[in-house]
Amino acid sequence: MDRKMRRAVGTSSISIPAETSRRETTSSSLPKYKFHLGACSSSRTPASSRRSAKSCVIVSVVEGRGNARGEVGLASMDALCSELSLSQFIDTASYTRLRIQLQVLDPVEVIVPDTAMDKSKSMTAVVEIIENTFPSAELTFVARQHFSDMRGVQLVQQLSTDESSNITAEVLQKYYCMAAAAALIKYVEHIQNVLFAQSSLKITYEGLSKVCFIDVNTMHSLEIVGPPGHTRASSNRSLYSVLENCLTGGGVRMLRSNLLQPSADVSVINARCDAVDELLSNQPKLERLRAIISGAYEIQHLVTLCCYLEKEADSIRSTEQKLSQVLNLKDTLNLIGPLRKALDSSKSTILKACYESLNDARFEEVRKALNERLSSKATMVEKSSFGVRNRRCYAVRDGQNNMIDLARRAYEEMLADVEEKAKEETANLADAKLVYTAQRGFHYSIGIADPLIELRLPSMFIQVVRHRASISCTTRELIKYNDRIAVAVDEIMVNSNAVVVGLLSQIRASIGYLYSVVEVISTIDFFASLAMYAMKTPTVRPSFSEANALVIRRGRHPLLDIAIDDVIANDCYLSKESRIAIITGPNMAGKTTYLKQVCLLQVLAQIGCFVPAEFAAFPIITRIFSRMGHNDNLTSNLSSFAVEMSEMVPVLANANSSSLIVIDELARSRLRLFDCLLHFRSTRLRRPLNRAISSIN
Missing domain, CATH: 1.10.1420.10 (MutS, DNA mismatch repair protein; Chain A, domain 3)
Structure with missing residues (x-):
C-alpha cells in the first residue's frame, strides 16, 4: 500500500518543526482536539456532562529493530487530559499484547515512525495490525528523529510531577517507551498548539505484571464490551453495560479498563471486594456518596488547563472554556467537605485511602485562591443560554480588574x-x-x-x-x-482571561492534590457502580481458593440475569485433578452460554465485583482464551476450519497453568463430514478408513 493509498484509508504523514526550543514548538493553528463546551458548560448538569465527554486518546508506538525486534514501547495520552501512560514489553510474533493494549486504550489516533511506511523496514507488521484491527483510528506517521529516547528522558523528568508519577531510574532506562513518550509529547504540543509547564503532568509507567490478559477476539466473543464503533443498542448487550452505573467520566474509564484487563493480584482483588462489601452493607453511605459525586464536574480538563503555559493571545472561545472550567472546579471542591465526612468512618483499605488523599492542607489553599478571584454569584447552575453567558460575565469577583468592572x-x-x-x-x-x-x-x-x-x-x-x-x-x-452587547461581553472575556491565567498559575503549585481529587472521585464512582450492580441482583462475594480450584454453585450468566426473569443456574467445578470439562447437549441447550458464563464470572471476580451465584471460588487467572464462532474469512481466503486452526495457534503457544480456556465446537464444519465417512464405511466400504481420510486431508 503506497503513501497515497494510506491517506485514502484515514492515515496521514505530518511534519513537526525542528526542536530548537520547546517554546517554539507551538503553532498558530487551532487545536486538533477541542474541549467540548457542552461537556463542561454551566448549562449542563454534572451527572450528564460525562455522557457528552469524549476521550481523545492518542497512542505512540515504536518497535525495536534488529535483534530487539518484537520489543514494543507504548505511550498514550488523552489530548484533553494531562496524564501520560507508558509501557514497554516483549511481544509475540502476532503482537498479541499490543492488540490488547490498544483495545484497552481505544485510541482515536496512533502515531508511528515514518520509516514504517517503507515495507523493507521494521514495524510494517505493526502498521498492518493497527490498520486492520482498529480501522476507525487515524494512523499518523511522524519523523523518526522525534522518537528519541534521550529527549524522552529529559521531557519525562522535566514535565512529571513527583507526587502523582511513579517514574523511577529503572523506568528511565527503558529505551522504547522513552522514545515513544518523546514523540507523543512533541506531537500533542504541536497539534494542540500548547506548551506543557514543568512538573505538571501525571506520568505513570504501567507494568504488565499481575494483570489478566484477554485477547481482542475473546473480548468480543465474550461480549465484555461492545465492538469498536458500536452503537448504543449493541453496547447494551455487554458485560460493561450491565455494570455501568457510573456518574463520572473517570468512573466510566476505570470500569472499562478493569473489565478489559482485570487484576491478577489477589491482595488487590480482596481489597476491592472489601470496598464493595462495605458499600453494600451500608446502603445509606452508598447513596450519600453517589449523591455527592453526582454534583462533581469533569475537572480533568481543568487540571489540563493548569498544565498549559500562557500563550500570547487566547481566543474568546478559549477564555469561555477556561471560565467554565474554573467555575466547575470551584463547585466540585465545595463537595470535598461532604465527601470527606461521608468517608470518615470507612473501614476498607481503599475507602480509607480515599479519605486520607482528600484530607490535605492544600485543599484550603486551592479553595482560598478560587474564592479570592471568583465571585460567589457565579456558582449557580443556570440552564438558559442567557444564564450561561451571565455566569461567565460575572465569574471574576468585583475589584479584581477595573476594566472588567467598567465593561460590566x-x-x-x-x-x-x-x-x-x-x-x-x-x-x-x-x-x-x-x-x-x-x-x-x-x-x-x-x-x-x-x-x-x-x-x-x-x-x-x-x-x-x-x-x-x-x-x-x-x-x-x-x-x-x-x-x-457582544462588544461589551468580549471586553469582559478578554480582561477576565488575564485573571484566570494568574489563577491557573497559582493553582498549578497544588496540581498534585487536584490529581488526587480526580482519582478519588473516579475510584469512589467505580466501586459505587459495582455495589449498585450487586444491590440490584442476588450476588455473592467471590473467594479465591488456595487449592487453585474453580467452584461455582448455581451461577448465572450476568447478561441473561438482567434481561430474563427466570434464568437457569448452573454449577461448575474445575481443579488440579479435574482440569477439563466437556459440555455436551443438543442444539440450543445453552452450551455456548454456559462457557461464556464461566469466563464472565471469572472476570467479575478479578475486578473485585460480587458475582451472580450462591457460592463462588476462583483461582487467579492470568490469561483467558476463547475459541468461539465458526465463520470463514473471505478477505484472507480462509475457510471456517482454517480460521479455527489459526485462532487456536496463540492458545497453544501461550496457555499455561494459570490460563482459562474455553473452546466451543472446534472443527464444527468437519464434524458432519466425519459422520458421513463413518456411515459410508459401515455401509459400503470393507477396507480400513484411514487411507480415505488421509486422501481427503
Whole structure:
C-alpha cells in the first residue's frame, strides 16, 4: 500500500518543526482536539456532562529493530487530559499484547515512525495490525528523529510531577517507551498548539505484571464490551453495560479498563471486594456518596488547563472554556467537605485511602485562591443560554480588574436599555416577548393562537421566521443593541482571561492534590457502580481458593440475569485433578452460554465485583482464551476450519497453568463430514478408513 493509498484509508504523514526550543514548538493553528463546551458548560448538569465527554486518546508506538525486534514501547495520552501512560514489553510474533493494549486504550489516533511506511523496514507488521484491527483510528506517521529516547528522558523528568508519577531510574532506562513518550509529547504540543509547564503532568509507567490478559477476539466473543464503533443498542448487550452505573467520566474509564484487563493480584482483588462489601452493607453511605459525586464536574480538563503555559493571545472561545472550567472546579471542591465526612468512618483499605488523599492542607489553599478571584454569584447552575453567558460575565469577583468592572456596568446598562426598547416596540403585540439565544442574541418571539391565520407584523420587524406555534423576528434597533452587547461581553472575556491565567498559575503549585481529587472521585464512582450492580441482583462475594480450584454453585450468566426473569443456574467445578470439562447437549441447550458464563464470572471476580451465584471460588487467572464462532474469512481466503486452526495457534503457544480456556465446537464444519465417512464405511466400504481420510486431508 503506497503513501497515497494510506491517506485514502484515514492515515496521514505530518511534519513537526525542528526542536530548537520547546517554546517554539507551538503553532498558530487551532487545536486538533477541542474541549467540548457542552461537556463542561454551566448549562449542563454534572451527572450528564460525562455522557457528552469524549476521550481523545492518542497512542505512540515504536518497535525495536534488529535483534530487539518484537520489543514494543507504548505511550498514550488523552489530548484533553494531562496524564501520560507508558509501557514497554516483549511481544509475540502476532503482537498479541499490543492488540490488547490498544483495545484497552481505544485510541482515536496512533502515531508511528515514518520509516514504517517503507515495507523493507521494521514495524510494517505493526502498521498492518493497527490498520486492520482498529480501522476507525487515524494512523499518523511522524519523523523518526522525534522518537528519541534521550529527549524522552529529559521531557519525562522535566514535565512529571513527583507526587502523582511513579517514574523511577529503572523506568528511565527503558529505551522504547522513552522514545515513544518523546514523540507523543512533541506531537500533542504541536497539534494542540500548547506548551506543557514543568512538573505538571501525571506520568505513570504501567507494568504488565499481575494483570489478566484477554485477547481482542475473546473480548468480543465474550461480549465484555461492545465492538469498536458500536452503537448504543449493541453496547447494551455487554458485560460493561450491565455494570455501568457510573456518574463520572473517570468512573466510566476505570470500569472499562478493569473489565478489559482485570487484576491478577489477589491482595488487590480482596481489597476491592472489601470496598464493595462495605458499600453494600451500608446502603445509606452508598447513596450519600453517589449523591455527592453526582454534583462533581469533569475537572480533568481543568487540571489540563493548569498544565498549559500562557500563550500570547487566547481566543474568546478559549477564555469561555477556561471560565467554565474554573467555575466547575470551584463547585466540585465545595463537595470535598461532604465527601470527606461521608468517608470518615470507612473501614476498607481503599475507602480509607480515599479519605486520607482528600484530607490535605492544600485543599484550603486551592479553595482560598478560587474564592479570592471568583465571585460567589457565579456558582449557580443556570440552564438558559442567557444564564450561561451571565455566569461567565460575572465569574471574576468585583475589584479584581477595573476594566472588567467598567465593561460590566456598560453591559448592565445595555441590558436595561434592551428591556425598555422591547417594551416600546412590542406595546401593541400582546403575545410578543423578548427572548435570547446564543445564535441570534436578543430577538422577539410572538405566539400564534391559530397556525392557519396569517399574522401581519409592522414593517419595522425584520428577519421573520415562522415556526409551528410562534414567529421569531427582530428589529434594526435590537440588532444594534446585540452588537454593542457582544462588544461589551468580549471586553469582559478578554480582561477576565488575564485573571484566570494568574489563577491557573497559582493553582498549578497544588496540581498534585487536584490529581488526587480526580482519582478519588473516579475510584469512589467505580466501586459505587459495582455495589449498585450487586444491590440490584442476588450476588455473592467471590473467594479465591488456595487449592487453585474453580467452584461455582448455581451461577448465572450476568447478561441473561438482567434481561430474563427466570434464568437457569448452573454449577461448575474445575481443579488440579479435574482440569477439563466437556459440555455436551443438543442444539440450543445453552452450551455456548454456559462457557461464556464461566469466563464472565471469572472476570467479575478479578475486578473485585460480587458475582451472580450462591457460592463462588476462583483461582487467579492470568490469561483467558476463547475459541468461539465458526465463520470463514473471505478477505484472507480462509475457510471456517482454517480460521479455527489459526485462532487456536496463540492458545497453544501461550496457555499455561494459570490460563482459562474455553473452546466451543472446534472443527464444527468437519464434524458432519466425519459422520458421513463413518456411515459410508459401515455401509459400503470393507477396507480400513484411514487411507480415505488421509486422501481427503
